[in-house]
Amino acid sequence: MSNRVKFISTAAILAIVAASPVLADTSDKRIALSNNYAGNSWRQAMLESWDKVAGAAVADGVVAAADPFTTAENQATEQAAQIQNMILQGYDAIVVNAASPTSLNGAVKEACDAGITVVSFDGIVTEPCAWRIAVDFRQMGRDQVTYLAERYPDGGNLLEIRGLAGVFVDDEISAGIHEQVADTNFKIVGSVNGDWAQDVAQKAVAGILPSLPELVAVVTQGGDGYGAAQAIAATDRDMPTIIMGNRQDELAWWAEQKAANGYETTSLSIAPGVSTLAFWVAQQILDGQEVPKDLKVPFLTVEQDGLEAALETTPEGSVANVEYSLDDAKAVIEAAR
Template sequence: MNFKSMLLGAIAGTVVLVSGQAMADTSGKTIALSNNYAGNSWRQAMLESWGKVAYQAVQDGVVAGADAFTTSENQATEQAAQIQNMILQGYDAIVLNAASPTAINGAVKEACDAGIIVVSFDGIVTEPCAWRIAVDFKQMGRDQVKYLEQRYPDGGNLLEIRGLAGVFVDDEISAGIHEQVESTKFDIVGSVHGDWAQDVAQKAVAGILPSLPEVKAIVTQGGDGYGAAQAFEAAGRPTPTIIMGNRRDELQWWKEQKDANGYETTSLSIAPGVSTLGFWVAQQILDGKEVPKDLTVPFLRVDQDTLEEILAETPVGSVANVEYALEDAQKLIQSAK
């Protein structure tokens, strides 16, 4: 069983698959993707997945259009303006990766009031009229610390690398990490923002390293593990256990260290292809289906025994991924009811 099968199995549980065909005609409907940021490999893979699946859906006549738009800066005001422009353009649904869970709620409400379906994913919104697709990001943070507690029951010093400041995902993962640390012997001795990008993380870690005591492990959010490893190497300091975030460069570095000296860690992140799940959920709502407002998907995890398999399936410069089909969205919807 490959890692895609394992992830989809976690969604499906014991749910019986419903028909794979749309029941109503959405061929005249248009769906837009509103994305707030594209500055790392996860976001690039997310946009690529949307392009592949949405393009095929247009070619198959499932919908009339499925355009993608990304703001030039991670600013809620810019994304709110983008959504307002989508309203004027007459899209039937907007799939949204939000810059803030609350700051664009006004624009989301305007879209809903105009009869537009709004589905948020990854960076979700709190506006009640919208749908939300997310993993349990707090649990992602907790699971990192739980893994480290098994490895190091006597605790030690942790360095935390956070994501983009002010974004829901960053806040939730960090909250989970800190909550779990409270019941352990670990101490967080430093925290920097790596913006989910290895080059930013490398500079941030290099900047704080001279002030840090010995670091047992690094808790992260994705896109930052390889940069942290490079910073420790450049400083001539022992490499701690670094929790990875499924990026190809992280997984490749991990394999090299594993082969050389038995290095052990784990890696976890939301699959970038969750954007395609957002597309199909929006299509199903347009199709007249009853869909719960909140949908949860499992995160994609790489462990010591699955590293080689997942690395082999992950393109250079990208991130371990799963793209979803209509049937996957239907299974998720059924399991949430």
């Protein structure tokens, strides 16, 4: 064996370093989650996913902190104050599920001006300095009507259950529903706000039902299908086709009806685990990666033949879910380039 030692010149070392991408170390970076609402199973699952994935990243030393905060009321002014407090606390990135697409823009701009990365998801913001992660909520509305048009080509009367008034998600899903209805034989004969919560939806539907004609279907936004079914079951009406939103109680009711009488529908929603994608996107931006400002993720759909499998993996009181890894986030980022 040769005893000769090969030496690499300083110039060669510098050339190798220069050719390699230099990324920031995020082990000392602190990320905060600003959430405006936690009053339904989707939001609870979203927070649980954040704690699981972001908490593991903290334990592994990927980041120094990943602290979640939820406002007491769904008020944009309160969330803006929350974000301003995060700025004062010196967080390096703020991940936001926003109460309004525009009302938080001032606080978001303040964060950006302070050198803080802002990533919005689900309820996104329109401030140009922020990143946005969303499904195509308008398409989600269209897809509901497309599914119903295939089932009922002659059309019929629809009841629309909306979400939280004034929130981007509610506006977009509703707009998609109305756009698609215009190209069909359906007619929206009533609309109520269910606030994405089963108890609110049940009360709202029960209140409007006496004034409505026969319904062929109910279009929804998630967190409202089971409540609608309960309200209608309490009457002598035939059960219409209710579009579901991936909540466990919706899937369980659907499975019971399917077994009893062959009830058919579909279920779709954004996965609560999108919060974990937003976490990893924020981490990647802090790590020096070039990330497009607008990222899209597919919504999670449960079809008739996949119902039992989805229900089996969805905990009671929760929502069908997908959580994202760092590699998943990199793939989403790459797909947007």
